[in-house]
Amino acid sequence: MIQMTDEHLSDLLKKMYANSMEAIFFIDEKGSVVAMNPAAENILDIDVIERMHSGVDDSFCQTCKGYTDEKDQISCAKCYLDYPKGDFSSFQVYLKTRNEGVVPYAASYHTIDEERGIRVLMLLDLTKQQKTQEMLQRSNLLKYVIKAQEDERKRISRELHDSVAQELLSSLVDLRVVKYMDVGEDVLQKLQQTEVSLTRLLDDIRHMSVELRPASLDDLGLEAAFRSHFKWIEKNYGLLVDFSAELSAARYSSEIETVVYRICQEAVLNALKYAGTDEVHVRLCEEMGSLQLTVKDTGAGFNMNVNEAKGTGLGLYGMRERAELVDGQFKLHSAPGEGTQVELRIPLTQDNKREADTR
Amino acid sequence: MKNQPIYHYQEEIDKLRGRFQFDFVSMALVQPAEDRFVLTWQYASGNINERYKRIVLHSGKGIAGMVFKTGKPMLIQNVNADIESRDLFNYPIIVAEQLKSLGAIPLWEDSRVKGVLLVGYRNENRLDQAAFERFQEGLGAEFGAFHAREVTQS
Numbered sequence: 001m002i003q004m005t006d007e008h009l010s011d012l013l014k015k016m017y018a019n020s021m022e023a024i025f026f027i028d029e030k031g032s033v034v035a036m037n038p039a040a041e042n043i044l045d046i047d048v049i050e051r052m053h054s055g056v057d058d059s060f061c062q063t064c065k066g067y068t069d070e071k072d073q074i075s076c077a078k079c080y081l082d083y084p085k086g087d088f089s090s091f092q093v094y095l096k097t098r099n100e101g102v103v104p105y106a107a108s109y110h111t112i113d114e115e116r117g118i119r120v121l122m123l124l125d126l127t128k129q130q131k132t133q134e135m136l137q138r139s140n141l142l143k144y145v146i147k148a149q150e151d152e153r154k155r156i157s158r159e160l161h162d163s164v165a166q167e168l169l170s171s172l173v174d175l176r177v178v179k180y181m182d183v184g185e186d187v188l189q190k191l192q193q194t195e196v197s198l199t200r201l202l203d204d205i206r207h208m209s210v211e212l213r214p215a216s217l218d219d220l221g222l223e224a225a226f227r228s229h230f231k232w233i234e235k236n237y238g239l240l241v242d243f244s245a246e247l248s249a250a251r252y253s254s255e256i257e258t259v260v261y262r263i264c265q266e267a268v269l270n271a272l273k274y275a276g277t278d279e280v281h282v283r284l285c286e287e288m289g290s291l292q293l294t295v296k297d298t299g300a301g302f303n304m305n306v307n308e309a310k311g312t313g314l315g316l317y318g319m320r321e322r323a324e325l326v327d328g329q330f331k332l333h334s335a336p337g338e339g340t341q342v343e344l345r346i347p348l349t350q351d352n353k354r355e356a357d358t359r
Numbered sequence: 360m361k362n363q364p365i366y367h368y369q370e371e372i373d374k375l376r377g378r379f380q381f382d383f384v385s386m387a388l389v390q391p392a393e394d395r396f397v398l399t400w401q402y403a404s405g406n407i408n409e410r411y412k413r414i415v416l417h418s419g420k421g422i423a424g425m426v427f428k429t430g431k432p433m434l435i436q437n438v439n440a441d442i443e444s445r446d447l448f449n450y451p452i453i454v455a456e457q458l459k460s461l462g463a464i465p466l467w468e469d470s471r472v473k474g475v476l477l478v479g480y481r482n483e484n485r486l487d488q489a490a491f492e493r494f495q496e497g498l499g500a501e502f503g504a505f506h507a508r509e510v511t512q513s
Contacts, residue, residue: 189469193469193471196389196396196471199392199395199396200395200396200397200418203395203397204417204418207417234413235413235414235415236414236415236417236451237414237448237451238410238411238413238414238451238455239451240413269448272448273445273447273448278408278410278455
């Protein structure tokens with residue numbers, strides 16, 4: 001390092017003061033602003049600067065909204081201005097800014113001139129970093145919610161299937177036995193009616209269980225689960241699903257299978273709700289080391305540039321998030337009058353692929 | 360139910376459609392035990408496609424499902440106003456047949472709902488309360504082998 005002269009150093013410091021992106025304030029013992037650099041002036045409200053310069057009110061408090069401590073997001077307890085001895089080498093402070101309201105800044109505050117009690121407060125804009133963090137947190141939270149929901153659905157589905165439906169089935173069998181006992185005509189008729197209701201109830205419970213989470217997805221894999229789901233869709237809504245699977249009964253990790261199943265379910269439901277068509281094409285295949293799902297309809301389509309959700313708008317977002325859970329790629333293409341196509345591509349590694357015979 | 364005359368329901372609902380100038384009439388019936396007693400549309404008149412044949416009705420869902428479950432007639436005077444477009448997919452028969460104004464009544468047998476008769480128009484507000492009541496009166500107490508109204512068994 002080249003030895004620097006004092007003049008040179010003070011010149012550099014001056015330049016730093018003038019050109020730095022960090023806002024620098026010099027504050028005295030009473031909390032009054034002694035000086036601030038251009039970056040700092042850019043932040044503050046013009047009125048506040050005016051008052052500071054004219055000396056009407058030069059306290060820093062009129063722009064500071066508080067800082068983040070262990071207890072609160074924004075707090076004024078043990079203000080850093082009053083406790084210069086406290087550890088304020090790095091903290092987060094909220095300032096009232098010129099155009100953007102209250103904005104968080106990363107701050108450091110320390111004494112630089114003991115004699116005159118001058119301290120320096122340096123600020124760095126945190127909004128961008130905080131937004132990134134928020135997005136990260138939201139996406140993590142969503143993934144957690146998706147997982148929790150899936151687990152809970154699985155639990156309730158099993159419960160319905162294994163205990164409620166089983167109990168009901170054995171009552172139904174008992175009832176059928178009674179029919180062959182020596183009972184009167186009117187009793188027999190009543191029994192038959194009860195059998196009808198119970199049979200329908202049993203079907204409803206089974207449907208509910210499958211709707212929550214099909215056991216066939218865990219036991220038999222994607223293809224079987226899709227076939228029964230599409231049959232159900234056809235019966236319920238009259239929508240025809242043209243399904244072609246080229247997987248030859250291959251199995252994948254349960255996480256991947258769940259993601260593919262749910263995304264497909266959502267895409268088909270979207271077509272049913274908004275496409276105004278009664279036929280949907282679904283193709284499931286393995287190509288070039290990745291699992292691919294295509295859901296296509298030739299219905300109404302929509303303008304992808306217009307951000308106007310017909311439904312909750314959460315569906316597409318959720319599909320994307322689910323795809324990310326397994327490092328999948330989610331693509332959507334649609335245009336008015338051209339129908340909609342949803343594509344999902346999940347890269348396969350040895351870990352997440354399992355053959356049917358290993359089970 | 361012995362010596363019961365055989366009813367030709369297709370003819371009956373065609374006649375109904377002509378008599379009241381409906382755009383669409385359909386009839387759902389509970390199926391026998393082999394089909395696990397499901398409720399499906401068996402006859403339709405004025406249909407624009409065959410989608411209705413694929414639909415299996417669920418008790419409590421959709422207009423016919425509601426009528427089946429409650430045993431009460433139901434009227435949707437204006438589909439566009441009474442059903443949120445977001446929910447419309449839960450009413451497949453309305454979507455498939457593009458109905459805009461419709462009503463449905465239960466068909467009784469042995470004080471059980473055994474079927475649903477649905478009538479409707481493809482224009483809004485064609486079937487209002489008064490017209491729906493006129494239809495029910497005009498239909499009378501019986502439709503084929505069924506009671507159009509609840510009869511309490513003695």
